[in-house]
Amino acid sequence: MAVSLREPILQWYAEHNRDLPWRRPDATPWGILVSEIMLQQTPVSRVLPIWTDWMARWPAPEALAEASPGEAVRHWGRLGYPRRALNLHACARAITAEHGGRVPATYDDLRALPGIGDYTAAAVASFAYGGSHAVLDTNVRRVLARAVRGEEHPPKTTTAAERRLAESLIPPVGAPRWAVSIMELGALVCTARAPRCERCPVVSQCAWRSAGRPAGPVRRGQTYAGTDRQCRGRLLAVLRDAPGPVPKKALDVVWADHVQRERALDGLLDDGLAEVLPDGTYRLPA
């Protein structure tokens, strides 16, 4: 059955895997944790330079824990979803204070850290510690949706059936290798947009392929221009690129709509991504 997907995909990975720094033998659990949070909804190519800089600057949780949250946000640069920088900083402080400076090894302990959900906990437990978990990211879900269910896209949210299927495929030995293999296949071959079926090691057993690659329903993408998110991004960029506190005027000039701008700024303050000083200037959190 679906278990016959394993050997071809493992073999394909052995020949086609990318040499990524967080996959090397000398990668630390901390480096792997940092990479997983940076990779949430973010392409590898954009993570690489930021990850390299972070690991040189903060090679262990204790180092980041000693920095301010604002410094974490500043060095996050334009990776996107900057609350992840705050999450990573909070992870560093929790690991330092509650786990003796060692990244926890179990799924449950990892899952309890800020910004670490089901996927990231399973990924770190597996990749950093050799744990056996279903590592269900968007790549894996797409490969399974196509190869097994014969559909172009996975369901919007992870279903119990997907989880059962993923768990049934975990090999008794080498779970981490299997997880990274099927993820890599989704990332490089079984892509969302223009899948390279001619390079796929399991094309002969793919239900979607044999059905003629039927198109799934068109999914509504979220527009971005003019949103609060774009406004928040503009405002935070001002704070990030300034060496110190900035007057409110510096924020006002980057977004015309007054009501939306104030709402977005309040949101940044609420989220702990910015703070206001007694003199009315703004900066990244100290």
Place this chain on the structure above:
DNA sequence: AATCCGTGGGT
């Protein structure tokens, strides 16, 4: 369950 949360590159 549906929305919100950034950013930039590929198609």
Place this chain on the structure above:
DNA sequence: TACCCAAGGAT
């Protein structure tokens, strides 16, 4: 050129 979407998580 628009649009899609990328190793998700929190609410």
